[in-house]
Amino acid sequence: MPLPNSTENAINLAAVLSALKTLAYQNYQVPAVHDEELYKSINKYSGIKYCSLPIEVATRLVHTPRFVLSFVETRSAIKPEKKLKRTMAFTHTVIVTGGTVGLGYYAALNIAKAYPQYLVVLSSRTDRESAAQKINSTLGQDNVTFLALDLSSIAKVKKYAKEYSSKKFPPIIALLLNAGLQFPNEVTFTADGFESTFQVNHLGHAILLHHLSPHFAPGVRVTLTASGTHDPAQKSGMPDAIYTSAADLARPDPKTVTKDGRQRYSTSKLLNVMFGYALVRRIPSEQMTVNSFDPGLMPGTGLAREYSSFMRFIWNHVLPHLVPVLKLLVMDGNIHLPAESGANLAWVALSKETAGKNGVYYSGKKEIPSSIDSHIVEKQDDLWDWTVKEVTGGEEEYLSPK
Ligand SMILES: NC(=O)c1ccc[n+]([C@@H]2O[C@H](COP(=O)([O-])OP(=O)(O)OC[C@H]3O[C@@H](n4cnc5c(N)ncnc54)[C@H](OP(=O)(O)O)[C@@H]3O)[C@@H](O)[C@H]2O)c1
Numbered sequence: 319m320p321l322p323n324s325t326e327n328a329i330n331l332a333a334v335l336s337a338l339k340t341l342a343y344q345n346y347q348v349p350a351v352h353d354e355e356l357y358k359s360i361n362k363y364s365g366i367k368y369c370s371l372p373i374e375v376a377t378r379l380v381h382t383p384r385f386v387l388s389f390v391e392t393r394s395a396i397k398p399e400k401k402l403k404r405t406m407a408f409t410h411t412v413i414v415t416g417g418t419v420g421l422g423y424y425a426a427l428n429i430a431k432a433y434p435q436y437l438v439v440l441s442s443r444t445d446r447e448s449a450a451q452k453i454n455s456t457l458g459q460d461n462v463t464f465l466a467l468d469l470s471s472i473a474k475v476k477k478y479a480k481e482y483s484s485k486k487f488p489p490i491i492a493l494l495l496n497a498g499l500q501f502p503n504e505v506t507f508t509a510d511g512f513e514s515t516f517q518v519n520h521l522g523h524a525i526l527l528h529h530l531s532p533h534f535a536p537g538v539r540v541t542l543t544a545s546g547t548h549d550p551a552q553k554s555g556m557p558d559a560i561y562t563s564a565a566d567l568a569r570p571d572p573k574t575v576t577k578d579g580r581q582r583y584s585t586s587k588l589l590n591v592m593f594g595y596a597l598v599r600r601i602p603s604e605q606m607t608v609n610s611f612d613p614g615l616m617p618g619t620g621l622a623r624e625y626s627s628f629m630r631f632i633w634n635h636v637l638p639h640l641v642p643v644l645k646l647l648v649m650d651g652n653i654h655l656p657a658e659s660g661a662n663l664a665w666v667a668l669s670k671e672t673a674g675k676n677g678v679y680y681s682g683k684k685e686i687p688s689s690i691d692s693h694i695v696e697k698q699d700d701l702w703d704w705t706v707k708e709v710t711g712g713e714e715e716y717l718s719p720k
Contacts, residue, residue: 416497420619424660469522479529564704
């Protein structure tokens, strides 16, 4: 359907485009503007070249009263910080698992801000606080989106990978395997039959890595969010991480396993570091680099969601106010607000300073040694063999899915 050919409509359309420009939707297409006079008017009034809209939208907008359009323009001009800057195609994708709240949210915010050319995909079970939208409106950008992922189910991780593939996003330049949970009480199992902490914090991410690998850019940067609790020498106050065997940790005997789920958590963080090293030993760095990151203690995040209401109150409402004092008093100062650790995670994952680093364990921005156990090659290999067999069924090469 061609646009009405009149100068009056041209002026109206120019106003539409100008309003859209203010709102920064200027790369919409107007394929049917053939009329020379109309075209010139659009450029003159809107200052937008090559600008176009889907014809149905354009036709409808051309007939929108001018005062409505001026109102749109004025409103958007009053709030310049709300302007969207959708001006270019994205060059790469960055995925942040658990990017909707806590540490992952602030890492995603920092990445989206520093790299507007990258599409940042937040992936967790729900985006109940509209994190993607919140980051976009805070930054006045539109490079953050949400894609639902449930790491506690093999079928759901595969479904995520399939959906991801169908989106035709640009190559993945960084993958932040950050989502994590704690189940502080008795052992629980997922519907797949694995110990819950093991599946969410380790196995789900290993499956995700495998199924996303066809979309990796050369040299993709993988960052695993670990924790100081993986290392007994750090005396974090959590029960010591204990690596028995992958098979045992995946399906512990409920009759003999400890009731203290916090130990399963610190062990799952040890698995993150070990699996990272196992990857580094097998994958050439030109293909992929893998580092681990300890954000330090960050009271106030959702990590304590399964704790008692008293403990949750302390975690959410008392400790966050004490961070500056606690920094001076405990844990060598390794206690932070999530915003601070999120900026550190973004730095580890994508900065120029950390480019090319491989097999490094970061505590904040510092390179430090990880636990003694994490370096034991036999344990890494046991974890690797069990995981790869579980992920691939022994029928394909890990990280080269058909
Ligand atoms: N807080 C600390 O003191 C601390 C210290 C050291 C390390 N860490 C690590 O930091 C990471 C982030 O934790 P946080 O403190 O920011 O906690 P958080 O606020 O609870 O964030 C956890 C994120 O993981 C997602 N998640 C949980 N279960 C999931 C599942 N089954 N599938 C997909 N996503 C899932 C959550 O979203 P949904 O629930 O909507 O799925 C959420 O986005 C974790 O790996 C944690 O181990 C935290």
